[in-house]
Amino acid sequence: MTIFDKQNELKAYLKPFLQEKKTIGFIPTMGALHEGHLSLMKKSLKNNDYTVVSIFVNPTQFNNSDDLEKYPRTLEVDAEKIKSLNPEIIIYAPSVDDIYEGKTVSKSFDYDGLEFEMEGKHRPGHFDGVGTIVKKLFEIVNPTNAYFGEKDFQQLAIIRKLVKKNNLPVNIIGCEIFREANKLAMSSRNERLSADERTKASIIYKTLVEAKNLFGTKSANEVTKWVIKTFKKQSVFELEYFEIADEETLLTCKRKNKNKKYRAFIAVFVNNIRLIDNISLK
Numbered sequence: 593m594t595i596f597d598k599q600n601e602l603k604a605y606l607k608p609f610l611q612e613k614k615t616i617g618f619i620p621t622m623g624a625l626h627e628g629h630l631s632l633m634k635k636s637l638k639n640n641d642y643t644v645v646s647i648f649v650n651p652t653q654f655n656n657s658d659d660l661e662k663y664p665r666t667l668e669v670d671a672e673k674i675k676s677l678n679p680e681i682i683i684y685a686p687s688v689d690d691i692y693e694g695k696t697v698s699k700s701f702d703y704d705g706l707e708f709e710m711e712g713k714h715r716p717g718h719f720d721g722v723g724t725i726v727k728k729l730f731e732i733v734n735p736t737n738a739y740f741g742e743k744d745f746q747q748l749a750i751i752r753k754l755v756k757k758n759n760l761p762v763n764i765i766g767c768e769i770f771r772e773a774n775k776l777a778m779s780s781r782n783e784r785l786s787a788d789e790r791t792k793a794s795i796i797y798k799t800l801v802e803a804k805n806l807f808g809t810k811s812a813n814e815v816t817k818w819v820i821k822t823f824k825k826q827s828v829f830e831l832e833y834f835e836i837a838d839e840e841t842l843l844t845c846k847r848k849n850k851n852k853k854y855r856a857f858i859a860v861f862v863n864n865i866r867l868i869d870n871i872s873l874k
């Protein structure tokens with residue numbers, strides 16, 4: 593297994609593959625790898641000559657220093673998981689300095705308004721940090737295809753926009769959400785939950801499914817009120833937001849339009865750990 597921690601060394605290693613027009617599949621991650629990440633790697637292995645996985649907890653996308661500090665860092669275990677899946681996967685696990693070269697700041701991006709909705713309202717600067725790191729990583733790896741999970745649906749939409757606006761030569765492939773047995777969306781942050789919290793977190797997906805059913809006959813506003821009430825009735829999870837939004841623009845659905853595709857988005861806190869999820873309302 594080949595692990596790089598220096599971008600120059602990785603670039604030099606990949607250069608001949610690019611010259612030979614081999615395809616490179618890329619999975620950017622922040623580590624603490626779970627089945628969801630591995631499923632992205634499997635897709636990449638199937639469809640590309642080479643697969644690169646980056647493991648980097650990107651400081652500029654954290655708007656909460658406690659979240660950054662507590663974010664799980666498990667490089668050795670991650671490397672083992674990757675090796676067991678396929679030892680030919682190339683890992684890039686850089687230091688902050690290798691990426692930011694002494695200036696750990698984000699660039700500012702215009703994503704045509706996608707950045708002002710939902711996560712953007714609650715995590716100021718987050719999508720500038722995501723755009724900064726993803727663009728840098730694309731420039732280092734030069735992938736043919738890059739794989740992202742739909743759990744971070746807004747992030748996926750923003751990355752598609754970043755690629756389009758900057759004419760970046762990469763295909764963005766969105767992959768469906770991987771769920772634990774109780775349907776909790778897989779996330780590296782789940783590692784921070786207690787066993788009890790993890791079990792009880794099934795309420796998130798359950799609520800989304802019920803919201804989907806209700807949306808068949810009720811307005812977005814009525815469904816939202818029902819979700820708020822549901823979360824008020826229990827004490828473990830604090831609802832940060834629930835939104836029914838247009839999948840394309842991410843704007844809140846005010847009045848249903850049968851020509852639009854809607855999705856329900858949710859963010860909750862449990863014990864200062866933030867979990868997000870979403871469901872298509874088609």
Ligand code: PAF
Binds near residue numbers: 620650722726
């Ligand atoms: O989704 C993530 O894990 C991160 O936001 C990403 C895309 C790896 C950028 O740091």
